Amino acid sequence: MEVALNNNHKFLSKIATNDGHGENSPYFDGWKAYDANPYHPQNNPSGVIQMGLAENQLCFDLIEKWIKNHPEASICAPQRGFDFKEIALFQDYHGLPQFRSAIANFMSRVRGSRVKFDPNRIVMSGGATGAHETVAFCLANRGEAFLVPTPYYPGFDRDLKWRTGVELIPVVCESANKFKVTLESLEDAYNKAKQSNIKVKGLLITNPSNPLGTFFDKETLKTLAAFTNEKNIHLICDEIYAGTVTNGNDFVSIAEIIEEFPTICDRSLIHIVYSLSKDMGFPGFRVGIIYSYNDTVVNIARKMSSFGLVSTQTQHMVASMLSDNDFVDNFIYESRTRLAHRHDMFTRELAQVGIGSLESNAGLFFWMDLRRFLKEPTFEAEMTFWRSIINEIKLNVSPGSSFHCHEPGWFRVCFANMDDATVMVAIERIKSFVLETRMLEMKTKAMAKTKKQCWQNNLQLKLSSRRLEDIMSPHSPLNSPMLRAQN
Amino acid sequence: MAIESVQCPSVELSKIAVSETHGENSPYFAGWKAYDENPYHEKHNPSGVIQMGLAENQVSFDLLEEYLESNQEATSWGKNVSGFKENALFQDYHGLLAFRKAMASFMEQVRGGKAKFNPERVVLTAGATAANELLTFILTNPGDALLVPTPYYPGFDRDLRWRTGVEVVPIHCESSNNFQITPDALELAYSHATSMNMKVRGVLITNPSNPLGATIQRTVLEQILDFVTEKNIHLISDEIYSGSVFHSDEFVSIAEILESRNYKDSERCHIVYSLSKDLGLPGFRVGTVYSYNDQVVTTARRMSSFTLISSQTQFLLASMLSNKEFTQKYIKTNRERLRKRYEMIVEGLNKAGIMCLKGNAGLFCWMDLSPYLKEATKEGELEIWKMIMEEVKLNISPGSSCRCSEAGWFRVCFANMSEQTLEVALTRLHHFMDRKRSK
Numbered sequence: 040m041e042v043a044l045n046n047n048h049k050f051l052s053k054i055a056t057n058d059g060h061g062e063n064s065p066y067f068d069g070w071k072a073y074d075a076n077p078y079h080p081q082n083n084p085s086g087v088i089q090m091g092l093a094e095n096q097l098c099f100d101l102i103e104k105w106i107k108n109h110p111e112a113s114i115c116a117p118q119r120g121f122d123f124k125e126i127a128l129f130q131d132y133h134g135l136p137q138f139r140s141a142i143a144n145f146m147s148r149v150r151g152s153r154v155k156f157d158p159n160r161i162v163m164s165g166g167a168t169g170a171h172e173t174v175a176f177c178l179a180n181r182g183e184a185f186l187v188p189t190p191y192y193p194g195f196d197r198d199l200k201w202r203t204g205v206e207l208i209p210v211v212c213e214s215a216n217k218f219k220v221t222l223e224s225l226e227d228a229y230n231k232a233k234q235s236n237i238k239v240k241g242l243l244i245t246n247p248s249n250p251l252g253t254f255f256d257k258e259t260l261k262t263l264a265a266f267t268n269e270k271n272i273h274l275i276c277d278e279i280y281a282g283t284v285t286n287g288n289d290f291v292s293i294a295e296i297i298e299e300f301p302t303i304c305d306r307s308l309i310h311i312v313y314s315l316s317k318d319m320g321f322p323g324f325r326v327g328i329i330y331s332y333n334d335t336v337v338n339i340a341r342k343m344s345s346f347g348l349v350s351t352q353t354q355h356m357v358a359s360m361l362s363d364n365d366f367v368d369n370f371i372y373e374s375r376t377r378l379a380h381r382h383d384m385f386t387r388e389l390a391q392v393g394i395g396s397l398e399s400n401a402g403l404f405f406w407m408d409l410r411r412f413l414k415e416p417t418f419e420a421e422m423t424f425w426r427s428i429i430n431e432i433k434l435n436v437s438p439g440s441s442f443h444c445h446e447p448g449w450f451r452v453c454f455a456n457m458d459d460a461t462v463m464v465a466i467e468r469i470k471s472f473v474l475e476t477r478m479l480e481m482k483t484k485a486m487a488k489t490k491k492q493c494w495q496n497n498l499q500l501k502l503s504s505r506r507l508e509d510i511m512s513p514h515s516p517l518n519s520p521m522l523r524a525q526n
Numbered sequence: 527m528a529i530e531s532v533q534c535p536s537v538e539l540s541k542i543a544v545s546e547t548h549g550e551n552s553p554y555f556a557g558w559k560a561y562d563e564n565p566y567h568e569k570h571n572p573s574g575v576i577q578m579g580l581a582e583n584q585v586s587f588d589l590l591e592e593y594l595e596s597n598q599e600a601t602s603w604g605k606n607v608s609g610f611k612e613n614a615l616f617q618d619y620h621g622l623l624a625f626r627k628a629m630a631s632f633m634e635q636v637r638g639g640k641a642k643f644n645p646e647r648v649v650l651t652a653g654a655t656a657a658n659e660l661l662t663f664i665l666t667n668p669g670d671a672l673l674v675p676t677p678y679y680p681g682f683d684r685d686l687r688w689r690t691g692v693e694v695v696p697i698h699c700e701s702s703n704n705f706q707i708t709p710d711a712l713e714l715a716y717s718h719a720t721s722m723n724m725k726v727r728g729v730l731i732t733n734p735s736n737p738l739g740a741t742i743q744r745t746v747l748e749q750i751l752d753f754v755t756e757k758n759i760h761l762i763s764d765e766i767y768s769g770s771v772f773h774s775d776e777f778v779s780i781a782e783i784l785e786s787r788n789y790k791d792s793e794r795c796h797i798v799y800s801l802s803k804d805l806g807l808p809g810f811r812v813g814t815v816y817s818y819n820d821q822v823v824t825t826a827r828r829m830s831s832f833t834l835i836s837s838q839t840q841f842l843l844a845s846m847l848s849n850k851e852f853t854q855k856y857i858k859t860n861r862e863r864l865r866k867r868y869e870m871i872v873e874g875l876n877k878a879g880i881m882c883l884k885g886n887a888g889l890f891c892w893m894d895l896s897p898y899l900k901e902a903t904k905e906g907e908l909e910i911w912k913m914i915m916e917e918v919k920l921n922i923s924p925g926s927s928c929r930c931s932e933a934g935w936f937r938v939c940f941a942n943m944s945e946q947t948l949e950v951a952l953t954r955l956h957h958f959m960d961r962k963r964s965k
Contacts, residue, residue: 050758050760050794051664051665051821051822051825052663052664052665052666052667052727053667054663054664054667055663055664055665055821055822055825060825060828060829062828094615096611096615099610099611099614102610102614103606103607103610103611106603106607106610107606107607113602114594114842123587123590123591123594124584124587124591124806126809127587127590127806127807127808127809127810128582128584128806128807128808128809129808129809130802130808130809130811165652165656165831165832165833165834166617166831166832166834168831168832169832169833172832176540176542176543176689177539177540177542177543178539178540178543179540180540180541180542181668183540197831198832201829202663202689202829202832240538240540271537271538272537273537305537307537308537316617320611320614320615321614322614322615322616322617323613323614323615323616323617323836323837323838324614324836324837324838325617325652325834325835325836325837333537335539335543336539336543339539339543339548342548342550342684343548343688343689345653345655345684345685346652346653346655346656346659346685346689346832346833347652347656347832347833348652348653348811349811349836350652350809350810350811350835350836350838350839351809351810352809352810352836352838352839352842353836353838353839356838
């Protein structure tokens with residue numbers, strides 16, 4: 040039945056035959072290594088632990104309990120108390136009114152009820168993936184560009200560019216000032232685009248940031264809003280991780296900025312992308328949201344949502360769940376608390392072995408600083424080191440270069456997609472690796488010194504030998520991954 | 527919509543955003559508006575507008591509900607909701623294997639086992655709307671042309687063209703031969719496109735046809751396949767109504783033709799399917815691209831990231847569609863009920879002096895009011911359409927909205943209402959025609 044492939048390159052479209060899907064990158068090696076050898080506590084305890092997947096698995100117990108107690112939320116249950124037929128037939132791209140209200144309610148509560156969202160501005164999409172593409176189709180023409188601060192989520196290269204033909208221009212952020220977005224870097228990027236005759240149509244920020252795990256402070260948000268207003272370009276805020284901020288009251292949404300400072304920016308420039316994939320842990324349900332303050336964009340994005348509507352079965356369940364305020368408030372609180380606990384566990388343990396990470400209090404991951412482990416401060420060295428992390432330490436983490444980070448040596452490490460026991464295993468592996476590396480460093484230094492001194496007098500030689508013996512003890516790391524990596 | 531501040535229209539949106547290609551500003555939507563403002567209800571509003579412009583299948587819901595009643599555990603997440611977490615986390619664009627297998631099996635059963643479908647070629651999208659757009663992105667470049675036989679589903683103008691930039695060039699079909707696609711019509715459309723410097727990338731057929739409500743004959747399918755092979759272009763066969771054929775032996779899928787040719791040259795063929803019509807589940811957004819081209823399958827799968835089917839829905843339907851007892855009963859019963867409805871509406875229309883194209887599938891009939899037009903033009907057609915909407919209070923779809931090249935044809939849906947409502951609609955039409963004839 041299978042037909043031999045005989046495709047002329049021109050038989051399919053340019054979009055179909057280019058690399059815009061993003062899957063030909065070397066980063067897939069990490070995934071392949073995991074797929075070929077996945078960690079399992081009993082069946083495969085030495086397998087690769089997946090730390091490259093930003094999933095939130097910490098609160099399913101709360102959700103499962105709610106579902107058991109609310110059979111009416113499922114269209115399959117006889118107690119459903121509504122018309123199955125009505126739900127199954129409903130394909131209006133406005134979405135179920137109760138769904139839109141529930142989402143607006145949830146978005147508000149995630150922001151501590153400091154701001155309200157209008158259900159009539161809620162537009163559905165096929166996940167945040169679909170939302171970003173739709174927003175790009177609405178705001179920019181082929182060849183035009185969005186500015187995006189680095190490091191950024193690798194999926195943006197596909198979501199914003201692949202089928203739309205829109206360009207992404209990096210706004211370079213640096214570790215020296217904690218990767219904050221500065222007005223200078225924005226102006227720099229904007230001007231570079233202008234010089235290349237590329238029309239900039241918008242600025243896209245992810246707040247809280249993926250991969251940094253930090254969120255924007257009020258002043259920076261005001262600066263960004265003023266910048267986009269001055270340039271008359273759009274400001275797209277992906278707030279997909281809004282519910283993962285460990286101290287919820289610290290987080291400032293762009294929605295709050297425009298409420299508090301209404302004259303800072305023409306609000307028809309402001310668009311928020313949201314989803315339930317991270318805050319609720321529902322990536323499979325494809326609940327993407329576009330919330331725009333621009334009436335035309337709401338209108339057009341809604342028409343485009345025909346290409347990626349949320350299943351009414353899912354709309355119905357989500358509507359029930361997220362309009363239950365007791366559940367929602369408890370969920371948000373518990374999720375934050377558990378994420379904070381995980382976050383602190385990691386920071387504490389890794390600090391013990393001197394591993395630093397960017398100070399953060401949001402997201403489902405760390406931005407880990409492994410610069411000193413690179414043979415040299417280059418991306419080649421980063422890739423080499425990364426491969427050894429996968430192959431020797433057996434952790435799939437994501438190298439900073441995959442996020443277009445300007446500086447080598449940073450890695451995103453996810454921590455919310457596993458249970459507590461696996462966390463301990465992962466931490467132990469990292470700690471062992473650090474200790475082994477330190478031992479190796481000491482040994483290498485000692486060997487170098489020994490070589491240097493070996494032509495000196497006997498006494499010194501004896502001392503060196505003893506030192507060498509100390510290091511060549513049974514406990515020495517002869518099997519250090521760093522050693523093997525270098526060979 | 528609450529507008530809190532005056533919005534300055536100065537900020538630029540994209541050309542796509544400001545174009546009219548979404549198609550919603552056409553006069554065709556006036557009918558929908560009339561319905562929304564004054565919808566018929568048996569008890570509460572018996573003189574309201576009856577919606578006959580919506581191709582929905584409401585005749586078999588009892589079967590679905592019966593299935594859900596007797597299979598609660600299979601369709602929810604098991605005892606203690608133990609399957610929930612895995613389902614909620616599942617976002618693999620390959621889709622649930624159990625669901626792909628169930629879809630492939632269902633597509634086979636709908637075709638009476640006359641063609642085989644491989645689950646590995648089933649790519650999932652959120653509805654046929656997304657499937658058609660996705661295929662267009664894969665097979666065409668902006669400015670290229672797709673040839674589509676008229677009359678066609680009005681949504682194609684948006685689905686195929688809006689964000690892709692492709693041009694739709696009509697293959698004109700005529701009532702003189704029951705609107706069948708002919709090799710001459712194909713060649714004419716092809717030359718027309720090339721004369722306008724457009725590169726033709728493929729032919730898109732809907733089989734069974736919307737709005738004709740008729741299957742494409744085997745000989746015609748063979749001719750179309752020969753044509754696309756000779757021109758080295760693609761063939762997309764939208765078979766969304768394949769389960770709505772009144773007699774199973776009257777439907778021939780392109781899959782059967784390909785099988786009979788041993789899949790020679792099949793990498794140019796792609797099938798679109800959905801559960802919106804056959805199963806009456808448009809809200810669940812279940813579409814699929816089935817391609818015989820490996821590269822298209824791979825690329826379509828990657829692109830489906832923009833439009834995946836909710837894993838919750840995949841799970842429910844995997845269970846339902848892999849239950850052969852249910853599917854066999856459903857397919858058979860659904861066909862029979864649709865056939866009965868069709869016979870009812872055609873008989874009723876005939877009594878009113880109105881003829882229809884001989885149909886054998888779908889959720890609608892293709893009604894001929896051309897003898898009653900003041901003038902055989904689009905204006906004449908819209909005039910009578912307006913009259914039917916305002917006087918008879920029926921929302922039906924004018925052929926011009928389907929790009930029909932002859933004036934006076936109308937698509938009339940019959941499966942989105944109860945039998946009683948259909949009776950009411952037919953009675954109204956009967957009286958209207960009586961009044962018209964007595965004038």
